Amino acid sequence: MAGWLEFEKPLLELEQRIDELRSFADDQNLDVAKELARLESKAEDLRKQIYGKLTRWQVTQIARHPRRPYTLDYVRMLGIDFTELHGDRRFRDDEAIVAGFGHLNSRKVVIVGHQKGRDTKQNIQRNFGMAHPEGYRKALRVMKLGAKFGRPIITFVDTPGAWPGIGAEERGQAEAIAVNLFEMSHLPVPIVIVVIGEGGSGGALGIGVGDRVLMLEYSIYSVISPEGCASILFRDAARASQAADAMKITAKDLSELGVIDETVPEPPGGAHRDPEAAGRAVGEAIERHLSELEQMGSVELVRKRLAKFMAMGEFKEV
Amino acid sequence: MDQVSWLKRRKRGIKDSKKREMPDGLWRKCEGCGEIVYHKELERNLWTCNKCGYHFRLQANQYRDILVDPGSFVELLSGIESTDPLEFVDSKKYSDRLTAAKKKTGHNSAVLTGSGRLGGHLAMLALLDFGFLGGSMGSVMGEKIARLTRMAIEERVPLITLSSTGGARMQEGILSLMQMAKTSAMLARLHDEGLLHVAIQAHPTTGGVTASFASLGDVIIAEPGALIGFAGPRVIQQTIREDLPEGFQRSEFLMEHGMIDIVVHRKELKDVVVKVLDFFTNDGPDRAEDTLGQARKQGL
Numbered sequence: 001m002a003g004w005l006e007f008e009k010p011l012l013e014l015e016q017r018i019d020e021l022r023s024f025a026d027d028q029n030l031d032v033a034k035e036l037a038r039l040e041s042k043a044e045d046l047r048k049q050i051y052g053k054l055t056r057w058q059v060t061q062i063a064r065h066p067r068r069p070y071t072l073d074y075v076r077m078l079g080i081d082f083t084e085l086h087g088d089r090r091f092r093d094d095e096a097i098v099a100g101f102g103h104l105n106s107r108k109v110v111i112v113g114h115q116k117g118r119d120t121k122q123n124i125q126r127n128f129g130m131a132h133p134e135g136y137r138k139a140l141r142v143m144k145l146g147a148k149f150g151r152p153i154i155t156f157v158d159t160p161g162a163w164p165g166i167g168a169e170e171r172g173q174a175e176a177i178a179v180n181l182f183e184m185s186h187l188p189v190p191i192v193i194v195v196i197g198e199g200g201s202g203g204a205l206g207i208g209v210g211d212r213v214l215m216l217e218y219s220i221y222s223v224i225s226p227e228g229c230a231s232i233l234f235r236d237a238a239r240a241s242q243a244a245d246a247m248k249i250t251a252k253d254l255s256e257l258g259v260i261d262e263t264v265p266e267p268p269g270g271a272h273r274d275p276e277a278a279g280r281a282v283g284e285a286i287e288r289h290l291s292e293l294e295q296m297g298s299v300e301l302v303r304k305r306l307a308k309f310m311a312m313g314e315f316k317e318v
Numbered sequence: 319m320d321q322v323s324w325l326k327r328r329k330r331g332i333k334d335s336k337k338r339e340m341p342d343g344l345w346r347k348c349e350g351c352g353e354i355v356y357h358k359e360l361e362r363n364l365w366t367c368n369k370c371g372y373h374f375r376l377q378a379n380q381y382r383d384i385l386v387d388p389g390s391f392v393e394l395l396s397g398i399e400s401t402d403p404l405e406f407v408d409s410k411k412y413s414d415r416l417t418a419a420k421k422k423t424g425h426n427s428a429v430l431t432g433s434g435r436l437g438g439h440l441a442m443l444a445l446l447d448f449g450f451l452g453g454s455m456g457s458v459m460g461e462k463i464a465r466l467t468r469m470a471i472e473e474r475v476p477l478i479t480l481s482s483t484g485g486a487r488m489q490e491g492i493l494s495l496m497q498m499a500k501t502s503a504m505l506a507r508l509h510d511e512g513l514l515h516v517a518i519q520a521h522p523t524t525g526g527v528t529a530s531f532a533s534l535g536d537v538i539i540a541e542p543g544a545l546i547g548f549a550g551p552r553v554i555q556q557t558i559r560e561d562l563p564e565g566f567q568r569s570e571f572l573m574e575h576g577m578i579d580i581v582v583h584r585k586e587l588k589d590v591v592v593k594v595l596d597f598f599t600n601d602g603p604d605r606a607e608d609t610l611g612q613a614r615k616q617g618l
Contacts, residue, residue: 162529164549164557169567172577174528174548178502182534185503186510201486201495202529202548209499223486223495223526228553233408233488247491248404257403259492309503310464312496313457314403 003066007058008269011046018043047268054218057241059250060226062218063197064160067272069279070129071098071113071156074196077279078286080104082111085142087134091171094135096127096163097207099142101151105287110146112139112207113156116197129198130163133176136206140180143187152190152290155207160225162203177206184209185305188298192289194264194282195219195251196271211305212289213259215251216278217266221259222249259312261289348372350543364584373541373584375521377423378430378445381480385443385588386434393432394442394469395462400427403457404491412489419450427458428483431466436478437592439599442470445480446527453483455527456490460497463531467504476514476599477505478591481532484550485525498530505534514598516591519546519569519578533577537594539587540569540578547572 004012018039025032054062062068075082080102087093099112114131117123143153162173184191184207191210199208199221215221224232226240229247248254251263264278264285271278293301345354350372360367364384365374376384382391406412420426428450433442444463446453463479470477486494508515517535519528521544529548540546547567555562565571572578582590 162548164554166554166558166560166562166566169547169549169554170575172533172575175533175577177529177548178498178531178533181499181502181530182506182509185499186506202498202526205495205498206529209503221492221495223491224488229488235409246404246406246408247488249492254492257491257493259496306503306507309496309500312500313460313493314401314490315457315461316399316401318397318399 005058005061005065007050007061011043011050011269014039014043014046051269055241056220056244056248056250056253057226059218060220060240060244062270062272063220065270065272066118068197069271069275070118070158071111071115071196073275074156074194074279074282075102075111075113077276078104078283080109080111085145086138088137088141090137091134094127094132094138095125096129096131096159097135097139099139101142101146104154104283104290107290108151109290110142110151110153111156112143112153113196114159114204114207116158127163129159130161131159131203131206132163132165132168133171133173136162136176136180139207140183143184143191147187147189150189152192152293153187153210154286154290155191155193155210157193157195157199157204157208157221158197158219159200159203160198161200162206174202177202180206181209185309186302188302190290190293190296190301191305192286192293194286195221195260196282200225209305209309211293211301211308212261214262214264214282214285214289215254215260216264216271216282217251218270219251220244220249221251221254222247257314349374366584371542371583373521373543375448375482377449378425378447378480381445381520382430382432382434382443384584385436385445385478385480385591387436387438391432391434391443393430395431395465396426398427398458398462400456400458400490402489403493404489406489406491408489415451415489423447423450425450427462428453428455429459429462431462433469433473433475436588436595439476439592439595440473441476441478441595442466442473443478443480446482448482448484448522451487453481453527454485454487454494455483455497455530456487456494457497459487460494460500463501464504467501467508470513471508471511474511474513476516476595477508478516478518479531479535480518480520481523481527482520483523483525483527483532485527485529495526498526501531502534505531509536514595516594518587518591520544522546524548524550536598537580538578539580539582539590539594540572541584541587542569542581544569546578 082102084100114129116129117126193210193213195215226244227237229243230239231237254260267274267277348367351370353369402413430445519540523546569581
């Protein structure tokens with residue numbers, strides 16, 4: 001059972017048993033309807049028991065699940081005829097971020113997203129979805145290209161964070177992210193952000209400024225990783241679970257804090273249990289928000305986007 | 319001693335801010351070169367070591383006194399204060415940390431905002447205070463800087479930011495992260511209005527502040543030897559498990575890599591800022607009169 005989470009395993013084992021019983025019964029022409037029904041109802045109970053009250057740390061694990069759909073999976077599931085564009089025209093092509101264009105239903109859209117790898121080889125190539133400055137600059141280049149021709153932009157956020165390395169610092173990681181926040185705040189086209197997995201800090205926000213910010217039910221979005229917060233504030237990275245609770249990083253939390261516009265529901269257990277269902281939910285939400293945003297002129301769009309971010313934060317005035 | 323050799327002698331990393339508070343004693347040990355420096359002399363040198371050039375960390379009101387023409391500063395937005403939206407607790411409660419920081423600094427936030435004149439030019443200033451919870455950006459800093467930027471637009475005057483910060487304030491979670499978007503979005507508006515933003519980076523400028531307004535100056539000025547970057551050196555070292563190059567993430571290194579316009583000694587900081595304001599603004603009243611006078615002279 002490699003690639004599955006500890007707390008998922010009892011359910012997976014039960015589901016496997018159900019499948020085995022069903023195929024055995026089919027082969028032997030046996031009537032096991034009663035037994036099957038019993039097991040199914042047990043599985044249903046187990047599902048409720050496991051997923052009904054997930055801790056924030058368990059949600060974090062689902063958000064990072066090795067089987068979770070990534071940006072290019074959603075691009076495929078949404079039926080987009082994706083043409084990828086490469087490079088920042090300054091330094092190199094950063095494969096931790098993909099960017100390009102295609103049709104969503106009949107609409108012409110620009111797509112940008114972090115991209116993680118499925119195996120070690122891919123993860124080295126994609127740097128685990130942790131972009132360098134050139135990744136953010138590529139993203140901006142392609143978004144500006146889209147904006148030039150009035151095409152709406154969809155971004156998929158899924159990164160542990162921007163890469164903390166020597167080259168990244170030398171080439172201005174901070175500047176690259178800052179410029180993206182600055183520019184995305186006034187691009188004159190609709191921008192829909194979907195956090196599909198990990199929304200890791202500035203590295204996530206670097207492609208995360210838009211008119212609508214959506215989060216998948218079991219994704220996370222935080223100012224620093226739970227491990228990072230734990231090692232700084234709790235002096236122990238192992239207390240990440242406690243840090244996750246303290247920082248309030250789930251879609252439900254962010255919805256309550258007024259940071260996101262909508263939580264996109266996932267299939268029971270998470271998007272990896274039924275990727276196509278997750279894909280349909282994401283597609284439906286994007287379509288709905290884009291249709292709304294397209295009713296606005298660019299001046300109104302940018303004005304409302306600024307107002308949206310201006311309203312974020314909590315303080316008192318004395 | 320030249321700047322390179324004092325850089326070598328410096329200890330790496332961000333040190334406890336308590337050690338840097340200004341002493342009442344007559345003498346002070348330089349944290350750059352270890353020399354004992356006369357307090358009065360340090361003060362005369364704007365808290366820089368005349369032996370090695372080391373820049374001591376300052377509080378926001380000290381920068382205010384260095385930058386602004388005497389008597390011209392008016393504090394604005396001082397009534398905005400932090401709440402504890404997440405009811406955050408680590409080894410201490412965030413609300414207790416806030417109370418302690420207020421008591422220690424005598425200020426109610428990590429940023430001093432106001433208007434003032436620099437060489438006659440009216441400008442809006444946001445000066446970060448490392449002494450207040452590491453100059454970290456939470457909702458209050460974001461709100462104050464965003465509103466101050468809007469006031470700069472309304473008054474059609476330049477904005478000057480001075481950063482000295484560890485980055486986003488973890489205790490306000492995602493709300494802190496969103497302040498990066500908020501301040502950057504307002505700066506985009508300032509830019510669209512054709513107004514100037516001068517960003518000054520002092521030791522240290524890291525994390526979410528570097529990845530937002532501190533890197534968005536039309537002109538970016540840094541003090542010598544300041545640690546400036548996105549990720550902190552310890553995080554980088556732990557991630558890549560390699561030694562970091564000499565002078566890595568210091569102002570001079572950043573200038574060499576094209577990320578900063580000018581590295582300026584604190585004693586010349588105001589002169590350079592005024593030069594930038596002189597060149598890129600047209601609305602200083604004195605200058606406007608000068609221009610009018612010139613035009614009259616030429617019989618226009």
